[in-house]
Amino acid sequence: MERRKFVIGLGALASGSAAAVGTGAFTAAELDGRTANIGVVNDSNGLIGLEAGGSEYVTNNGGNGENELMIDFSSSGGGTGVNPNSTYQVGGLGDFDSNNINQVPGNPTTNPSVGDVAIDTTTPISGEYAFKVMNQTDSAKDIEVTYNANNEPFPDGTRLFLVAYYPEGNGDSEQEEGLAIGDVANSSNDKAANIIFDDDQQYSASIASGKQFYVTILVDVGGASTNTDLGGELTVRAGSHDEFTNADD
Amino acid sequence: MNRRDVVVGLGALVGTGALASGTGAFSAGEVSRQAKIDVVDDSDGLVGLVANEAIAGVRMDAGGELTISLGDDDPGVNVSSVYQFGAFVSDGGVEDITGDTFSVVRDGDPSDMSDGQNSLESAFAVVNQSTEDLSITIDFELNDNIGDTDGNTEYAFELQSSQDGSGTREGLATSPITGQLTAQLATGESIGLSFIINALDGTTADEISGSLSISATAV
Secondary structure: OHHHHHHHHHHHHHHOHHHHHHHOOOOOOOOOOOOOOOOOOOHHHOOEEEEEOOOOOEEEEEOOOOOEEEEEOOOOOOOOEEOOOOEEEEOOOOOOOOOHHHHOOOOOOOOOOHHHHOOOOOOOOOOOOOEEEEEOOOOOEOEEEEEEEOOOOOOOOOEEEEEEEOOOOOOHHHHEEEEEEEOOOOOOOHHHHOEEEOOOOOOOOOEOOOOEEEEEEEEEOOOOOOOOEOOEEEEEEEEOOOOOOOOOO | OHHHHHHHHHHHHHHHHHHHHHHOOOOEEEEEEEEEOEEOOHHHEOEEEEEOOOOOOEEEOOOOOEEEOOOOOOOOOOOOOEEEEOOEOOOOOOHHHHOOOOOOOEOOOOOOOOOHHHOOOOOEEEEEOOOOOEEEEEEEEEEEOHHHOOOOOEEEEEEEEEEOOEEEEEEEEOOOEEEEEEEEEOOOOEEEEEEEEEOOOOOOOOOEEEEEEEEEEEO
8 A cells, every 4th residue: 555655646746746745645755767768969860960061171070079060171181271362162052042142141131142252053052061950850940050259250351151051941031041250231130140940930941850951151261361260159059949049029 | 566557657757758749859959069260371271372482472471372472572573584483394385485595494293292392393382282182273364564565574374283293284374364274183282383584675664463263172
């Protein structure tokens, strides 16, 4: 009989642990040996998966465990960075609408626009991309990507774009997203400063279960002098995160 | 039996979790990742532009960019002189420019960067410093004002490639010209440029200006 009470107590715990403690149905209990399976996996297998494309500058070998997505514009071939007055693009922009690409990221357009800065607008992004963000859960997810530069503001004329493409979006404006850092006309515009995929916001769609969006990186170095650090921290937020950006507010 | 009851309790707990997944398998997630993007001197770029340190007038400017500057604030080419900047693969096509007494300095593989500055004989080189094969296109545009002066400075630019350990003349420009050169470079392979200026009949007003732009695509 004593043991049976114990079981009832457990049932209360399952429906609401605070109530169970309040009624004092038992004074102490310990149950050992349950399994909670919360595996930490590498980025490509995460619920929100991050997977590098084929470039040597974006890999899944970052972090202390060498299993995190990492962007690193250096090479074992001897190059250690991007040249002054140069443009580097990792990934194609071939799927983008030739007009809408000038509306990315956000409206009003940046000047120059992604379309003006891009040096490869023919290779499809779904074939060559810097990295992709995958919704590997069983439901649609709101996902945003932000970039916190180590040193802002960037020098005049220097820009970094992350340009995103979600094939399942309904029309260009839901498919094509982007963010811009640096010398852009409207960097305070949340839509321009973040990649946002969220059904609740204008011109934006949540990422469906099992679907993914692709990201191409565009670095417009401009007159930035040697030793300028354009690096930063990429943050991917998903779901009902307190800090999720709402560009419509 | 007791164990089984416990399992029922657990089942309820799991059920709560499953209910949450109706609105999403998790409610919120966040991951942060590092991006490293440094602006470096041209010589350290993934597409490297390396000036030959032994050659006057070709150097890195204060901003880390390759520049060729002869004259203006820098020492220039004397009137009544022939100067060569960097070795040529061949002297073919430049006999008329070098005059009777000047022999063209030649090298079998002038843009060889396998031993860095020690093996570089071109005035400067474009080097693949990534680990990917690159298709590199160099657009070059050379202009002069010699038609507007009384002078008659002549010049020749040779583009060279260094691939598979051997050098090849890829192009020769001996007059105002706009052109394009494409080559596929494996890691460490390079394209070089050398030039000869003949100012035997030149004047101090003669000027040659040019620009290069380089685009590279991983293949």
